[in-house]
Amino acid sequence: MKESSRSSKGSHVARPVSTEQRLMDVAATLFASKGYAAVGIREIAREAGLTIGSLYHYASSKEDLFIKLLRSSYVSAIDRARKTIAMAPTPAQRLQALIRLHIVGEVTEANVWELERTELEVISPEARAALIELRDEFEQLWRDIIEEGISDGSFAPEDPAIVRISILRMCNGVVLWYRPDGRLTLDEISDIVFRQALLLLRAG
Amino acid sequence: MKESSRSSKGSHVARPVSTEQRLMDVAATLFASKGYAAVGIREIAREAGLTIGSLYHYASSKEDLFIKLLRSSYVSAIDRARKTIAMAPTPAQRLQALIRLHIVGEVTEANVWELERTELEVISPEARAALIELRDEFEQLWRDIIEEGISDGSFAPEDPAIVRISILRMCNGVVLWYRPDGRLTLDEISDIVFRQALLLLRAG
DNA sequence: GTCTATAGGCTGATAGAC
């Protein structure tokens, strides 16, 4: 997802990725697919092409690795979401762009959002509070769009909070059943989810 | 959930529960809240008031315990759903009853449905196939209601499959944020989710 | 049907050479 086109080498080969980035990507994929407790540090190290000893150069513990990866995932998701929102003029268009960004992001990267369900509870209270703050910051972006739509009259949901949760769950669920060779493309799915979101928001 | 009012004792004290039932309940709660890998058999045994040795009298392995509990949860959910559906005359009423049953069931018992997300992958292929069959049987009940609604003209969703998945995810998500002392009762939440489901189904 | 005791392996984490 990181473009880094300002790399000085100007190389024509596949852009090299830092060991740390590779480690985080591997950890994200494994944690997202199997859950925190089910993934061992040996497996993470092996998949990242490292030994256990080397892994501990990048993170001081398994929990620290998990926290680092969640934080960077949340931060980059928030960052991209803000930029996407800034380019759309109306609440509905902002919502459409955000839904597509979220669905595509989850399928092409790792779905870290479903992890918060129970896995956040394994980490220490202070670190958890910081992560929950980031998660709330992300959700606030959706909340704002809905509020703006209500203000300008384009949305009129029965219960804005439940609708917001429902829309996010519809997005988060796609990665569980989407298959690249399936009936629908990610763009088509994103459009359907967006129209479903509109149905919920325009209930009034 | 099991009534067993035909117990011969006619006792006026709280209905006694078999050790096996208690074990299954404890295991369901723990697995649902922390995930399969994060729960140890020591913890399950302790919570159920047993030692490890005794636990293995009821299940031959941790995986076997997990399979038994998922199977019994699925079977009883399907059974209750069928009975609930049979009492409602129209597709919309069947849907309303099923949504309420599902939401209330998940909150008052353990939410085993979210487990299938990734946890089903840890169990052996044969057992998994049987469980997936049960899960599909449950989902087929929802599919049937939607199809019947489409046939009689009361529903006209853009994409029946995605709407079905979305409705189920809206139901399954409630247990993640519902609090007994919160703004809404379970009945109120169920009604809102039902009306949201109708919005998705009557898109036409 | 419940217990105690223990086997055998895997886990997260550390020490220290290079």
Add this chain to the structure above:
DNA sequence: GTCTATCAGCCTATAGAC
């Protein structure tokens, strides 16, 4: 920054007494 070697503790599961 990466490695090898290793530790102490926890895990699932079993054996066998009662």
